[in-house]
Amino acid sequence: MVISGGTRLPFDSAFSDVFVYNFTNQVWSKPNVNAEPGPMPRYRHYAWFMNGSYYIYGGMSKNTSYTDIWMLNLNNMSWSLITPLNDPPPPLYKPTVVLANISSESTQLYVFGGSFTPDMATISRKLYMYDIGK
Numbered sequence: 001m002v003i004s005g006g007t008r009l010p011f012d013s014a015f016s017d018v019f020v021y022n023f024t025n026q027v028w029s030k031p032n033v034n035a036e037p038g039p040m041p042r043y044r045h046y047a048w049f050m051n052g053s054y055y056i057y058g059g060m061s062k063n064t065s066y067t068d069i070w071m072l073n074l075n076n077m078s079w080s081l082i083t084p085l086n087d088p089p090p091p092l093y094k095p096t097v098v099l100a101n102i103s104s105e106s107t108q109l110y111v112f113g114g115s116f117t118p119d120m121a122t123i124s125r126k127l128y129m130y131d132i133g134k
């Protein structure tokens with residue numbers, strides 16, 4: 001299991017740390033990660049495994065919302081920025097995100113709702129599709 005990022009109350013800072021849990025030994029470790037380039041520190045992002053790599057999308061840091069996708073290669077522990085095949089959705093706070101493998105050539109992120117502002121005052125009711133390729 002891999003986790004990354006996070007924050008602490010009262011949400012005054014965000015982290016970019018990566019931790020790995022070994023279920024066999026029941027031990028957490030903090031691997032050396034090549035963080036340059038790498039994602040900005042964030043929390044409330046979405047993470048998943050695909051094709052042996054760990055991915056993150058979006059998230060936030062204080063009053064900034066992200067729309068980028070990063071891939072962590074678990075063999076060499078280095079980050080790569082993923083370039084989507086279409087324009088990303090606008091920055092959104094706390095949207096719902098679903099990953100769909102449409103075919104061996106297409107993986108899509110569907111992003112719905114969320115807010116355009118951190119105080120959740122301006123709600124989005126749109127559905128966006130973010131095509132990230134294979």
